[in-house]
Amino acid sequence: MNIKPLGDRVVIKKVEAEEKTKSGIVLPSQAKEQPQMAEVMAVGPGGMVDGKEVKMEVKVGDKVIFSKYAGTEIKYDGEEYTILKQSDLLAVVE
Amino acid sequence: MNIKPLGDRVVIKKVEAEEKTKSGIVLPSQAKEQPQMAEVMAVGPGGMVDGKEVKMEVKVGDKVIFSKYAGTEIKYDGEEYTILKQSDLLAVVE
Amino acid sequence: MNIKPLGDRVVIKKVEAEEKTKSGIVLPSQAKEQPQMAEVMAVGPGGMVDGKEVKMEVKVGDKVIFSKYAGTEIKYDGEEYTILKQSDLLAVVE
Amino acid sequence: MNIKPLGDRVVIKKVEAEEKTKSGIVLPSQAKEQPQMAEVMAVGPGGMVDGKEVKMEVKVGDKVIFSKYAGTEIKYDGEEYTILKQSDLLAVVE
Amino acid sequence: MNIKPLGDRVVIKKVEAEEKTKSGIVLPSQAKEQPQMAEVMAVGPGGMVDGKEVKMEVKVGDKVIFSKYAGTEIKYDGEEYTILKQSDLLAVVE
Amino acid sequence: MNIKPLGDRVVIKKVEAEEKTKSGIVLPSQAKEQPQMAEVMAVGPGGMVDGKEVKMEVKVGDKVIFSKYAGTEIKYDGEEYTILKQSDLLAVVE
Amino acid sequence: MNIKPLGDRVVIKKVEAEEKTKSGIVLPSQAKEQPQMAEVMAVGPGGMVDGKEVKMEVKVGDKVIFSKYAGTEIKYDGEEYTILKQSDLLAVVE
Numbered sequence: 137m138n139i140k141p142l143g144d145r146v147v148i149k150k151v152e153a154e155e156k157t158k159s160g161i162v163l164p165s166q167a168k169e170q171p172q173m174a175e176v177m178a179v180g181p182g183g184m185v186d187g188k189e190v191k192m193e194v195k196v197g198d199k200v201i202f203s204k205y206a207g208t209e210i211k212y213d214g215e216e217y218t219i220l221k222q223s224d225l226l227a228v229v230e
Numbered sequence: 231m232n233i234k235p236l237g238d239r240v241v242i243k244k245v246e247a248e249e250k251t252k253s254g255i256v257l258p259s260q261a262k263e264q265p266q267m268a269e270v271m272a273v274g275p276g277g278m279v280d281g282k283e284v285k286m287e288v289k290v291g292d293k294v295i296f297s298k299y300a301g302t303e304i305k306y307d308g309e310e311y312t313i314l315k316q317s318d319l320l321a322v323v324e
Numbered sequence: 325m326n327i328k329p330l331g332d333r334v335v336i337k338k339v340e341a342e343e344k345t346k347s348g349i350v351l352p353s354q355a356k357e358q359p360q361m362a363e364v365m366a367v368g369p370g371g372m373v374d375g376k377e378v379k380m381e382v383k384v385g386d387k388v389i390f391s392k393y394a395g396t397e398i399k400y401d402g403e404e405y406t407i408l409k410q411s412d413l414l415a416v417v418e
Numbered sequence: 419m420n421i422k423p424l425g426d427r428v429v430i431k432k433v434e435a436e437e438k439t440k441s442g443i444v445l446p447s448q449a450k451e452q453p454q455m456a457e458v459m460a461v462g463p464g465g466m467v468d469g470k471e472v473k474m475e476v477k478v479g480d481k482v483i484f485s486k487y488a489g490t491e492i493k494y495d496g497e498e499y500t501i502l503k504q505s506d507l508l509a510v511v512e
Numbered sequence: 513m514n515i516k517p518l519g520d521r522v523v524i525k526k527v528e529a530e531e532k533t534k535s536g537i538v539l540p541s542q543a544k545e546q547p548q549m550a551e552v553m554a555v556g557p558g559g560m561v562d563g564k565e566v567k568m569e570v571k572v573g574d575k576v577i578f579s580k581y582a583g584t585e586i587k588y589d590g591e592e593y594t595i596l597k598q599s600d601l602l603a604v605v606e
Numbered sequence: 607m608n609i610k611p612l613g614d615r616v617v618i619k620k621v622e623a624e625e626k627t628k629s630g631i632v633l634p635s636q637a638k639e640q641p642q643m644a645e646v647m648a649v650g651p652g653g654m655v656d657g658k659e660v661k662m663e664v665k666v667g668d669k670v671i672f673s674k675y676a677g678t679e680i681k682y683d684g685e686e687y688t689i690l691k692q693s694d695l696l697a698v699v700e
Numbered sequence: 701m702n703i704k705p706l707g708d709r710v711v712i713k714k715v716e717a718e719e720k721t722k723s724g725i726v727l728p729s730q731a732k733e734q735p736q737m738a739e740v741m742a743v744g745p746g747g748m749v750d751g752k753e754v755k756m757e758v759k760v761g762d763k764v765i766f767s768k769y770a771g772t773e774i775k776y777d778g779e780e781y782t783i784l785k786q787s788d789l790l791a792v793v794e
Contacts, residue, residue, distance in 0.1 A: 138700040139697045140698045141696065141697045142663060142698065143663075183661075184661060185693075186658065187656075187659065187660075188280065190281075193237070193275075208673060219696045222236070226302060227272075229234075230232040283375065284372070284375075285371075285372060295398060295407070316330070320396060321329045321330055321333065321366075321407055323326060324326040324328055374469075375469070376468065376469025377469065379466060381463075382424070389421070389501070410424070411425065411467075414423065414424060414490060415424055416421075417422075418420040470562065471560060472563075473559075482518075483586060485584060508518065508584060509518055509521065509523065509554075510515075511515055512516060563751070566751075569745075579772060599707065599749075602706065603705045603706055603711065604703075605704075608794040610792045610794060613757070615790060617791065648791075654754070678767060689790045
């Protein structure tokens with residue numbers, strides 16, 4: 137992917153419902169503010185962000201849980217992605 | 231559990247009313263914003279979080295009191311969990 | 325008491341009106357946001373809390389004045405307690 | 419006085435209008451948010467407060483000007499006092 | 513003047529319109545939130561204020577421009593003064 | 607360009623829809639708060655900004671994604687530009 | 701000019717439309733919150749401001765772009781000026 141997030145941002149791609157079932161997470165679809173699962177597509181360099189040292193703890197390929205309304209959605213080559221700060225990721229699913 | 235919380239987050243599972251009685255805590259059920267008891271299921275690594283060094287003080291298996299509306303609820307393998315920051319935990323019940 | 329507050333939190337138990345009179349403090353009962361007197365039941369370890377070093381200055385048994393609506397109320401073995409941060413305590417009464 | 423303020427708090431007692439006139443300060447009584455004069459009755463230890471080193475600069479007996487609505491009012495042995503942070507005191511009147 | 517401001521506060525006395533004209537500043541009287549000119553009557557010691565080192569840069573006698581609604585107004589010996597933080601002063605007029 | 611941004615600001619120029627398609631990014635035009643693509647025209651010196659050391663990570667010519675409503679729009683020689691802080695840039699597109 | 705801004709403040713004087721055209725900047729007059737061009741008339745000493753070291757990066761005579769509603773407007777010898785913090789200046793035009 138040729139989108140390089142700045143600072144402590146990451147680019148993620150939402151994982152579809154079918155995959156979610158396979159990995160064992162079921163997210164109630166009727167709830168509007170539920171967290172969602174996604175795959176990390178690109179990771180910023182971290183470093184000094186807003187005067188604070190940030191170490192990136194996720195890597196490309198990680199499955200992560202994030203709060204659905206965090207970040208900014210973009211379209212790229214017909215696919216939808218979200219750019220958000222690493223601190224908006226809640227957990228990694230292994 | 232294969233959910234690994236990021237930063238200073240923990241995954242907890244609410245303890246049912248029966249268990250609460252056994253451990254001696256009675257939480258009034260009619261109150262909407264009452265704290266609740268839970269068991270810690272997974273603990274993030276801590277470290278630098280938002281520019282501040284955080285040391286994790288709870289461990290898997292701890293019974294904790296937390297504020298009911300803190301954190302984000304997820305479903306995993308049919309069970310409900312909450313992901314929240316350690317600072318949203320009020321106390322450990324021993 | 326087997327409730328161990330986390331960080332800079334303390335567990336307190338409100339002192340009844342009779343005791344308040346004995347210790348010399350009269351708190352007008354009609355005022356809704358009046359401070360209240362309480363006894364400290366458990367004290368957290370302090371240390372780094374939200375990136376700041378906190379030294380606990382109260383100990384179990386201290387009579388303290390606190391703002392009535394600070395903290396979270398819990399019931400334990402039929403008794404009511406409040407968990408709040410040490411900084412929400414205003415003074416110790418000796 | 420056996421009330422020991424915590425952290426950077428002080429206990430003050432409002433000075434009556436007659437005394438105010440003698441010390442030369444006249445505070446318009448009709449204004450609701452006017453500052454008021456008071457005498458310092460007890461002074462906290464200062465030190466690290468909310469992660470910042472605070473040095474207490476007032477002492478018991480000081481006449482101070484404070485903003486009327488700062489702090490928490492308590493009654494003690496039939497007298498009214500206010501517990502507030504030193505930073506809510508505006509000036510010392512000598 | 514026997515009012516000693518605490519911390520980074522100063523006591524100022526508003527300069528009347530006639531004086532303003534002489535020193536060359538004309539402040540439109542119809543505007544409600546216009547800055548005003550004043551003379552510095554007393555200066556606090558500065559030092560650590562809210563965890564930050566503050567060096568006092570104005571001295572008694574300085575003519576200053578300040579934002580009209582900053583600070584707290586007091587009456588002293590029949591005169592009106594304003595106590596405000598040095599950072600609410602915008603400029604010195606020489 | 608003879609506009610020199612101050613501190614951690616950059617000057618960017620929005621990239622037209624045609625160019626966006628070529629570089630592979632499609633931004634839905636009907637969405638009002640969508641991010642937009644732009645080219646960096648000028649970069650501030652960075653350094654201490656609001657008490658924090660900021661290192662500039664973008665350079666003139668970079669294609670960047672930014673949140674459409676961040677920053678301030680100006681017109682210069684008939685062209686429109688936006689001045690915004692580097693932290694309002696989400697990612698670089700390579 | 702005998703107005704000496706305090707801290708990290710500067711005094712600026714708005715540049716008229718004719719001058720703006722010559723220096724190549726056209727600012728749409730119908731927009732209410734557009735940035736404006738100005739000339740720097742006086743510069744504060746910088747140094748420790750609100751606990752942060754601020755280095756002044758503009759000098760008297762600089763043409764700057766600033767956000768129209770930042771700062772405080774004053775009249776001096778019949779001319780209008782604005783006193784604002786250096787961080788409210790967006791860019792220098794050379």
